[in-house]
Amino acid sequence: MSKPELWVIAERRLDHIEPTTQQLITKARDLAGNSFKTVVILLEATADHLEDELTPYGPDEIRVVRDDRFPTATDAEHADALQQLVETYHPNGILFGATITGRSIAPRLQAKLQTGLTADALGLRYDGETLIAVKPSYGDNIMCEITIPERRPQMVTVRPNTFVAEEAAGTAEVTTTTVTFHPVDRLQVTAATPVVNTATTVGDASRVVALGRGAASAAMVNHATQLAEKLGGRIGVSRPLTDQDRFTHDDQIGQSGNTIHPELIINFGISGAVQFLVGMQDAKTIVAVNSDPDAPIFDVADYGYVGDAQTFMTALLAQFN
Amino acid sequence: MKIVVCIKQVPETNNVKIDPVTHNLDRRGLAGVMNPFDKNAVELALNLKDTTGAEVALLTMGPDDYAESVREGMAMGADSGYLLSDRAFAGADTLATGYVIAQALKKIGDADLILFGRQAVDADTGQVGPIVAEFLNQPQITYAASLRMSGPNEVTAERLLEDTKQTLVAQLPAVVSVRSELNTPRYPTPRNIQLSFEKPLTVWHHDDLDLDDTRLGQSGSPTVVTKVYAPEPVKRELTPLTGTPSEAASQLIKALKEHQLI
Numbered sequence A: 001m002s003k004p005e006l007w008v009i010a011e012r013r014l015d016h017i018e019p020t021t022q023q024l025i026t027k028a029r030d031l032a033g034n035s036f037k038t039v040v041i042l043l044e045a046t047a048d049h050l051e052d053e054l055t056p057y058g059p060d061e062i063r064v065v066r067d068d069r070f071p072t073a074t075d076a077e078h079a080d081a082l083q084q085l086v087e088t089y090h091p092n093g094i095l096f097g098a099t100i101t102g103r104s105i106a107p108r109l110q111a112k113l114q115t116g117l118t119a120d121a122l123g124l125r126y127d128g129e130t131l132i133a134v135k136p137s138y139g140d141n142i143m144c145e146i147t148i149p150e151r152r153p154q155m156v157t158v159r160p161n162t163f164v165a166e167e168a169a170g171t172a173e174v175t176t177t178t179v180t181f182h183p184v185d186r187l188q189v190t191a192a193t194p195v196v197n198t199a200t201t202v203g204d205a206s207r208v209v210a211l212g213r214g215a216a217s218a219a220m221v222n223h224a225t226q227l228a229e230k231l232g233g234r235i236g237v238s239r240p241l242t243d244q245d246r247f248t249h250d251d252q253i254g255q256s257g258n259t260i261h262p263e264l265i266i267n268f269g270i271s272g273a274v275q276f277l278v279g280m281q282d283a284k285t286i287v288a289v290n291s292d293p294d295a296p297i298f299d300v301a302d303y304g305y306v307g308d309a310q311t312f313m314t315a316l317l318a319q320f321n
Numbered sequence B: 001m002k003i004v005v006c007i008k009q010v011p012e013t014n015n016v017k018i019d020p021v022t023h024n025l026d027r028r029g030l031a032g033v034m035n036p037f038d039k040n041a042v043e044l045a046l047n048l049k050d051t052t053g054a055e056v057a058l059l060t061m062g063p064d065d066y067a068e069s070v071r072e073g074m075a076m077g078a079d080s081g082y083l084l085s086d087r088a089f090a091g092a093d094t095l096a097t098g099y100v101i102a103q104a105l106k107k108i109g110d111a112d113l114i115l116f117g118r119q120a121v122d123a124d125t126g127q128v129g130p131i132v133a134e135f136l137n138q139p140q141i142t143y144a145a146s147l148r149m150s151g152p153n154e155v156t157a158e159r160l161l162e163d164t165k166q167t168l169v170a171q172l173p174a175v176v177s178v179r180s181e182l183n184t185p186r187y188p189t190p191r192n193i194q195l196s197f198e199k200p201l202t203v204w205h206h207d208d209l210d211l212d213d214t215r216l217g218q219s220g221s222p223t224v225v226t227k228v229y230a231p232e233p234v235k236r237e238l239t240p241l242t243g244t245p246s247e248a249a250s251q252l253i254k255a256l257k258e259h260q261l262i
């Protein structure tokens, strides 16, 4: 008997693949072991070759469906195409990125298939053929393990940047298949424009200087900018600092901001609330500077300095110069 | 025009604890309030009411005390409310919840616009809106960042994807879920609070709706919660940086060099 399929639904972002797709391929390979076949589902226009951005990550198969209407298709049209594929191939599991797109299409597909969908998972593992998804709730204060014991496919949306994409050996078989495109008349995407200034976000930086409420002064921000430059990194902030004009949600680390995996993060004046920690606790090296010796940030830090953030920052910058 | 806003009642704080003995959520002492994200949907509806004279109804599925959130929404200015309450609905996941809400919307009948919050803060899924849209076979605009009437029977909305801004035009009826940045919800006025007690709140039980019993409650829910626990940050062994700030800074620089970080 052939192996049951574990699917990753590829997501497009303008003319490229959205990075969560590659992260999910790496995770799917890891979950699949020798028991499942990893298949990426890619809906693209006839002239597109987005599969080239997927092959290096080594799924077993990339199954491409081409139609010039896909790049601007609505959620309902995507869900309809995916339903046809599910009914042909009967996958065991389907992973979507918990992006706005993924979180909009997946529940419509779920409703068509009358199966279960776990939202925004932070962890995944198989127990036999049962996929166990770890899902935060109550603002990441509680973790739940959720399964879909009886129905198939088992559907999950996975939080972006939860897993790290890794290129893998092995040659993905690229196949093509077809579906019938059923246009929905009552909804049109009339424009799609790139939002500027997202070329580098805190999520891409390998070194991060993170500022919290205890390091929010203009002088501190100025010094942190210098330190970030010297490290070749970027500033990130905890949520309270997004109230400053200088920072936006794109700079925020944490549950409702960016999940990051830098080589180094130096946290100044951040207490270490669980909603912040979930966004950065996978960093390779964690440094914390806080005047409160009992701040929870020290529990997850490799190096810690108890004292005033500004004073330490000044001393650190002096020695860099 | 008729607008139905779907609202949920949630525990007033996210600081829920786990009972160390039973491993269940300990919700003792937590009052219920309207899901904060749903207030943005109510506000959008009231805005359309102010500008176009739309009629605004609220719809919730849950235990009888969810009526409090419906009253709260009526005190903000909504005209009427529906509460779907029955033991048979208990334990529903998003699929079973979406089913009952969709069946109730079919009975209400003539909603032009069905609004949802971006997600409920207890479950954090944001799935119920798209599920209802699918069951009603209606177009959807999720995470709307702005919305306006652009014709007698048409809305235009913007949606911010991770790095793209989409403009969407929908012919009504349609389902919309809103981003919280869309607006600032109004507070109830004393007069509206008083009025809210005279506004009609319709309670529908199991037998009032056309329902397939296999799709209800826990048994109609494909997902099962098998374990609940508090997240434990992965603790690391802390090396303290000690002495004067300057001494501590040089210890850090030495360590960063050892790790080839600088």
Ligand SMILES: Cc1cc2nc3c(=O)[nH]c(=O)nc-3n(C[C@H](O)[C@H](O)[C@H](O)COP(=O)(O)OP(=O)(O)OC[C@H]3O[C@@H](n4cnc5c(N)ncnc54)[C@H](O)[C@@H]3O)c2cc1C
Pocket (backbone or CB within 6 Å): A138, A139, A140, A211, A212, A213, A214, A215, A237, A238, A239, A240, A241, A252, A253, A254, A255, A256, A257, A258, A268, A269, A270, A271, A272, A273, A274, A275, A276, A279, A289, A290, A291, A292, A295, A307, A308, A309, A310, B014
């Ligand atoms: C649903 C939900 C989602 C959330 N999502 C996020 C998220 O994505 N990201 C996020 O960051 N937060 C998030 N939060 C908020 C989170 O719970 C915390 O409130 C927030 O992280 C606190 O930020 P902070 O550590 O900067 O501030 P505080 O908790 O106020 O901590 C400031 C710290 O600075 C220290 N300090 C003060 N003065 C000095 C000084 N001179 N020198 C050195 N140290 C000093 C203090 O000892 C303290 O530890 C979320 C909350 C909820 C409910």
Ligand SMILES: Nc1ncnc2c1ncn2[C@@H]1O[C@H](COP(=O)(O)O)[C@@H](O)[C@H]1O
Pocket (backbone or CB within 6 Å): B006, B007, B008, B035, B037, B038, B059, B060, B061, B062, B094, B097, B101, B115, B116, B117, B118, B119, B120, B121, B123, B124, B125, B126, B127, B128, B129
């Ligand atoms: N029990 C419910 N009754 C009415 N509306 C609900 C209910 N649960 C969820 N909703 C709506 O669906 C949205 C998304 O909820 P959720 O999918 O649970 O995160 C909420 O913001 C509400 O608008």
